[in-house]
Amino acid sequence: TYLGALQSFSMYEPRYVQVPTDEHGLIPEALTPKLTAGARLLYAQPNFQNPTGRRLPVERRRALAAFAKTAPFPVIEDDPYGALDYAGEPLPTMLSMAPDHIVHLGSFSKVLAPGLRVGYIIAPEELIFKLVQAKQATDLHTPSFTQRIVHEVIKDGFLDTHVPTIRELYRDQCAAMLNSLERYMPEGVTWNRPEGGMFVWVNLPAQIDSMKLLAEAVAQNVAFVPGGPFFANEAQHNTLRLSFVTVPPAKIDEGVARLAALIRAKL
Ligand SMILES: Cc1ncc(COP(=O)(O)O)c(C=O)c1O
The missing domain is CATH 3.40.640.10 (Type I PLP-dependent aspartate aminotransferase-like (Major domain))
Incomplete structure (x- = not known):
């Protein structure tokens, strides 16, 4: 949560x-x-x-x-x-x-x-x-x-025009992230296909700790949020949260490719 x-x-x-x-x-x-x-x-x-x-x-x-x-x-x-x-x-x-x-x-x-x-x-x-x-x-x-x-x-309806604009932008970026995940992630990595919001939730093979992976990813200018802190009780450390809202599709593609290469090297 x-x-x-x-x-x-x-x-x-x-x-x-x-x-x-x-x-x-x-x-x-x-x-x-x-x-x-x-x-x-x-x-x-x-x-x-x-x-x-x-x-x-x-x-x-x-x-x-x-x-x-x-x-x-x-x-x-x-x-x-x-x-x-x-x-x-x-x-x-x-x-x-x-x-x-x-x-x-x-x-x-x-x-x-x-x-x-x-x-x-x-x-x-x-x-x-x-x-x-x-x-x-x-x-x-x-x-x-x-x-x-x-x-x-x-008060004059700004959100009525602004929300559809960001919705379209985020929808495209979400689709781009899902395509890149499909293209680069090795077998054993799974993720959901959100219908809205800002995040994709990724499950890694059990032996990979996303907290350790983060340091390596940041060294390559890729950031994500490790999944462990999102658990109230027993944390699953082989999870992570990706956000698709802040960067354009080309950067998402490059970021996912770098992350996938780091994960592949641990299998
Ligand atoms: C589920 C949820 N609730 C609340 C918040 C915080 O919202 P606010 O910026 O209004 O404090 C967030 C922001 O990340 C959120 O994901």
Whole structure:
């Protein structure tokens, strides 16, 4: 799961319980009373999950929204990537299915600018008051100045033209990365084919530790995020996250070729 979420939760020293997942994301049937006993919240990313790029199918969203209606704890829908949908088929949010039971997190980081640090929460009214208190205790408030900048930029519909532009750009870069992976990666390396978001999640042969691989890759001007820190409990160190959003297709191709050569040398 998203390592930034793990970092913020870890300050409260929780005991993490992982919900089983497959290539479509979280498996709602796995949320048995035994698994969730004593839970304080459930954290989920239905859209193009960080780091795997997976998207939760609509039936699973319905099941999770139904679960949220009876669960004695809030279900968090962290959704910064929902607008970056390359398949052209946006799926309904869980918020729309259970508005009184879902805490929905949104962000302007992925569609406007991460440096502005402006995002938002949609939550049941009784929770909002507590969240405002928690936010005040953390940083007093998000600067009014950056909030006003976001308001000025988007109030006349800027995002309606900007989002399709970046969607097209990222869709092409995603396709380029998938082509390059196909072309260069040796047998034994697998990856997913995301329908949106920013990431491709790569599984390496079990003996390769992506943390060690990173140093060698950086020496060749190739960067990725090792997969280990994205695990709440037992880390799988033979995983890594690639991002296709910041460099053009020709550089993606060269980067994947260099990475593949390093991996091939370890087989
Ligand atoms: C799942 C997820 N949630 C939240 C964030 C952070 O968003 P923000 O920049 O709004 O803090 C990220 C960014 O990487 C993310 O991947």
